[in-house]
Amino acid sequence: xxxxxxxxxxxxxxxxxxxxxxxxxxxxxxxxxxxxxxxxxxxxxxxxxxxxxxxxxxxxxxxxxxxxxxxxxxxxxxxxxxxxxxxxxxxxxxxxxxxxxxxxxxxxxxxxxxxxxxxxxxxxxxxxxxxxxxxxxxxxxxxxxxxxxxxxxxxxxxxxxxxxxxxxxxxxxxxxxxxxxxxxxxxxxxxxxxxxxxxxxxxxxxxxxxxxxxxxxxxxxxxxxxxxxxxxxxxxxxxxxxxxxxxxxxxxxxxxxxxxxxxxxxxxxxxxxxxxxxxxxxxxxxxxxxxxxxxxxxxxxxxxxxxxxxxxxxxxxxxxxxxxxxxxxxxxxxxxxxxxxxxxxxxxxxxxxxxxxxxxxxxxxxxxxxxxxxxxxxxxxxxxxxxxxxxxxxxxxxxxxxxxxxxxxxxxxxxxxxxxxxxxxxxxxxxxxxxxxxxxxxxxxxxxxxxxxxxxxxxxxxxxxxxxxxxxxxxxxxxxxxxxxxxxxxxxxxxxxxxxxxxxxxxxxxxxxxxxxxxx
Numbered sequence: 001x002x003x004x005x006x007x008x009x010x011x012x013x014x015x016x017x018x019x020x021x022x023x024x025x026x027x028x029x030x031x032x033x034x035x036x037x038x039x040x041x042x043x044x045x046x047x048x049x050x051x052x053x054x055x056x057x058x059x060x061x062x063x064x065x066x067x068x069x070x071x072x073x074x075x076x077x078x079x080x081x082x083x084x085x086x087x088x089x090x091x092x093x094x095x096x097x098x099x100x101x102x103x104x105x106x107x108x109x110x111x112x113x114x115x116x117x118x119x120x121x122x123x124x125x126x127x128x129x130x131x132x133x134x135x136x137x138x139x140x141x142x143x144x145x146x147x148x149x150x151x152x153x154x155x156x157x158x159x160x161x162x163x164x165x166x167x168x169x170x171x172x173x174x175x176x177x178x179x180x181x182x183x184x185x186x187x188x189x190x191x192x193x194x195x196x197x198x199x200x201x202x203x204x205x206x207x208x209x210x211x212x213x214x215x216x217x218x219x220x221x222x223x224x225x226x227x228x229x230x231x232x233x234x235x236x237x238x239x240x241x242x243x244x245x246x247x248x249x250x251x252x253x254x255x256x257x258x259x260x261x262x263x264x265x266x267x268x269x270x271x272x273x274x275x276x277x278x279x280x281x282x283x284x285x286x287x288x289x290x291x292x293x294x295x296x297x298x299x300x301x302x303x304x305x306x307x308x309x310x311x312x313x314x315x316x317x318x319x320x321x322x323x324x325x326x327x328x329x330x331x332x333x334x335x336x337x338x339x340x341x342x343x344x345x346x347x348x349x350x351x352x353x354x355x356x357x358x359x360x361x362x363x364x365x366x367x368x369x370x371x372x373x374x375x376x377x378x379x380x381x382x383x384x385x386x387x388x389x390x391x392x393x394x395x396x397x398x399x400x401x402x403x404x405x406x407x408x409x410x411x412x413x414x415x416x417x418x419x420x421x422x423x424x425x426x427x428x429x430x431x432x433x434x435x436x437x438x439x440x441x442x443x444x445x446x447x448x449x450x451x452x453x454x455x456x457x458x459x460x461x462x463x464x465x466x467x468x469x470x471x472x473x474x475x476x477x478x479x480x481x482x483x484x485x486x487x488x489x490x491x492x493x494x495x496x497x498x499x500x501x502x503x504x505x506x507x508x509x510x511x512x513x514x515x516x517x518x519x520x
Contacts, residue, residue, distance in 0.1 A: 057199050057211070057213055057250075060199060060248065060250065060252050061199070061201070061211050063252050064184050064201070064246070064248060064252050065152050065201070065209070066151070066152050066153070066182035067126055067127045067181075067182045067183050067184040068124070068125075068126050068152060068184075068201045068202070068209075068245065068246060069124070069125045069126060069127060069134060069149045069150060069151055069152070070122060070123075070124060070125075070149070070150040070203045070208050071122065071123040071124060071125050071134075071136055071140055071141070071147065071148070071149055071150075071159070071173075071203075071244060072120060072121075072122055072147070072148045072149075072150065072156075073120070073121045073122070073123065073140065073141055073144045073146075073147050074119070074120055074144065074145045074146045074147075075119045075120075075121060075143050075144055075145055121140075122203055122206050122241055123136055123137065123140030123141070123203065123241065123243050123244045124136065124140075124201075124202035124203045124241065124242055124243060124244040124245035124246075124258070125140070125149065125173065125244045125245070126183075126184055126244075126245070126246040126254060126257075127181050127182065127183040127184065128183055128184065128185075128186060128254075128284070129183050130180035130181050130182075130183055131174075131180075131181075132157075132174055132175040132176060132177055132181050133162075133172060133173075133174060133183075133284075133288060134149055134159065134172070134173040134174070134175060135170065135171070135172055135173075135244070135257065135280060135284055136170075136171050136173065136243070136244030136257075137169050137170065137171060137243045137244040137257065137259055138164045138165060138166050138168075138169045138170055138171045139169055139243065140171065140243050140244045141161055141164065141171050141173070142164070142166075144161070146158070147159040147160075147161060147173060149173060149175050150208075151181075152209060155177075157175040157176065157177055158175070159173040159174065159175050160173065160174045160175075161173055162174050162287055162288060162291060163286075163287030163288070163290075163291040163292055163293075164287070165283050165287060165292075165293045166226075167226050167227060167228060167293070168226060168228055168275065168279060168283050168293075169225065169226065169259055169275065170257070170275065170279075170280060170283045170284060170287070171244075171287075172284050172287040172288055184246060184248075184252070184253070184254050185252075185253050185254065186253065186254050186277045186280060186281050187249055187251065187253030187254060187255045187277050188253075188255075188277070188278065189232065189255045189256060189276035189277040189278045189279075190278055192216055192219065192232060192249070192255050192256075192276070193216065193219075194215075194216050194217060194218055194219060195215055195216060196215060196216050196249065196250075197213065197214075197215055197249075197250055198213065198214060198215065198216055198234055198236060198247050198248060198249060198255070198256075199211060199212070199213050199236070199247070199248040199250075200212045200213070200214070200234070200236045200238055200242070200245060200246070200247050200248075200258055200272075200274075201245055201246055201248070202238070202241060202242040202243075202244070202245025202246075202258060203241045203242070203245065204238070204239040204240060204241045204242050205239060205240055205241050206241055207241075212236045212237055212238070213236055214234050214235040214236030214237070214270070215234070215235055215236075216232060216233070216234055217233040217234055217235050217271070218232075218233040219232060219233070220359075221233045221273060222357075222359055223260060223262075223273055225259075225260065227359070227362045228279070228359065228362060228363050228366065229359060230276060230279065230359065230363065231259070231260070231273035231274060231275065231276070232247070232255070232256045232273065232274045232275075232276055233271065233272070233273055234247065234256075234258075234272045234273070234274060235270040235271070235272070236270075236272060237268035237269075237270055237272070238258050238261055238268055238272040239261070239267055239268050240266075242258045242272075243258065243259060243260075244257060244258070244259075245257070245258045246258070247274045253277075254277055254280075255274075255276070255277045256274030256275055256276055256277055256280075257274055257275045257277075257280060258272060258273075258274050259273055259274060259275050260272070260273040261273070282367065294370060294393060294394075295365075295366040295367075295370075295393075295394040296365045296366055296367065296368035296369065296370055296372075296374075296391040296392070296393075296394065297334070297335065297365070297370070297391060297392045297393060297394035297395065297398060298334065298335055298336050298361075298365045298389065298391065299330060299331035299333075299334020299335055299336040299337060299392075299398070300325075300327045300328075300329065300330055300331070300334070300336045300341060300347075300361075301327070301328045301329040301330075301331075301503065301504045301505075302325035302326060302327055302328060302347065302358040302361055302362075303325070303326050303328050303358060303505045303506065304325075304326070304357050304358060305323075305324060305326050305346065306508065308457065308493070308507075308508035308509075308510075309326065309495055309506050309507070309508040310508070311492060311493045311508060311510070312469075312491075312493035312494050312495035312506070312508030312509065312510075313326070313344060313469065313495045313506065313508070314382070314491070315346065315379075323348065323354065323355065323356040323357070324346040324347060324348045324355055324356070324357075324379070325346065325347045325355050325357060325358045325360070325361040326344070326345075326346050326506060327341055327342065327343055327344065327345045327346070327347065327378075328343060328497065328504040328505045328506055329343055329497075329499075329504030330342060330343060331398070334392075335389050335390055335391055335392050336389065338389075338390070339376075339387050339388070339389040339390075340387065341376075341378065341387075341389075342380070342470055343467060343470055343497055343504075343506075344380070344469060344470035344495075344497075344506075345378045345379065345380050346378055346379040346380075347361055347376060347377070347378045348377050348378060348379060348384070349375075349376070349377040350364040350365060350368075350374060350375070350376055351364070351368075351374050351375050352375070365391065366394070368391045369391075370391055370392055370393040370394075371390075371391070371392075371393075372390075372391055373388045373389065373390050373391070374388070374389055374391050375387075375388055376388075376389055419452060419453045419454045419483070419509055420448060420449035420452020420453055420454040420455055421445055421447075421448060421449075421452075421454045421459065421465075421479075422445070422446045422447035422448075422449075423443040423444065423445060423446065423465065423476035423479055423480075424443065424444045424446045424476065425443065425444070425475055425476065426440065426441060426442055426443065426444055426464070430444050434462060434464060436464065436499075440464065440466075440499075441466070441472075441474040442464045442465050442466040442467075442473060442474065442499070443464075443465045443473060443474075443475055443476040443478070443479050444462070444463075444464055444465070445459055445460065445461055445462065445463040445464075445465060445498075446461065447461060448460065448461060453509050453510060454509060457496075457507050457508065457509045458507060459496070459498070459507060459509075460500065462500070463498040463499070463500050464498060464499040464500075465479055465496055465497070465498050466497050466498065466499055466504070467496070467497030468482035468483060468486070468494060468495070468496060468497070469482070469486070469494070469495050469497075479496075482494075483511075486511065487511050491511060492510060492511060493508050493509060493510045493511055494508075494509055494511055495507070495508050495509075496508075496509060
């Protein structure tokens, strides 16, 4: 299966989830050219260390192949719904499976029909214990009517889905073979380093039993797929059908599960992404035990600290605040709100672990057992503060609490701001148009002057301006007054806190007195 996803920030490339197992590796010639043949002494040392000499993975592949499986999924597709769901399919193009982005491939279908049909798709997976526990990607088995697992020797067994976790794109299946099955070991992904050789296995394009090799290109990649992205980037070519397939180190341990590729063509260009094995261990352990994942919940929306926002917030990029997670919003009644965290705070550590970005924060908090306290250090007004927060269970809809408390009535006059903004009060009609709750307050951006400071900062029509720095605003007049106060205080920039399509974030705008765009 190939599931296409939009890349962040407008890149023209396509991020594709590998719905079926597939890997295309380095050719043997490339491997031989990359490293000289080992001497007898080198080979002896490699065998003693349980390593495979670079350029020859035959022993490794023989050892792990029995535990690598193909996954066959039958999905019920209502083609009328698919056609109505958008995506621009033409008369002869394959319809889109509900819930999947365009580009999900499947066979045996000719054009659109009105009746629901059963569609077959293929993916990959691997067995992690002798009782028949299989790990794969959530998007491989999502919306499945039936699932079966085929072993490398051709035997096939019906599979039960024990649990799925869309947030990390992981799923756990169970097959009953009636006898112990070969399995592979989950390794420690914290020891993975860029440059080391890896082997990928899977079912690319339904070919089955395919092996490819490459190196680790980078670690901790955020591809915009979910809140816990920390992908291992690899250059071993992987293609449609590789999703759910294992990524092995030279010891034959699984260090990742192949999940996505970055591609301008739909095929491999040598940029692939695998979920780290340490995340697989945490998630699958909970899925096996209880069928679901329980995560810790803090209740903040956080963003990275750009130089513009740092300047506007008065943060020094030379200090620890060059890393950290900037709190853009605090959910009402959340653990963060109870502990006193506020928008504008910069969280720098969780239980002593350094927080470099919002993904670090999300992952660290998610791994705290609900009901336990966690120590958080944050920066406010240039000073480091330490608090203890009682972490709770993440609710089903963690974004529901990010609403501005009602506090004061919005002004009545539309105001032309000094930064190239036309602001308006938040009326009931605008609340409806912007899909905001009755408790929301602030000033609505009605227009942004082209080439103005606001335009250059990325503000857009329809943004709800809810704060200037850490201060909450309830009307256009509040915004103007706070910006003027910042200017009089000599601030070089101002941070505007906005809500856009339900997401809170800070936008930094310089207060340029010499601007030629009509702003003061």
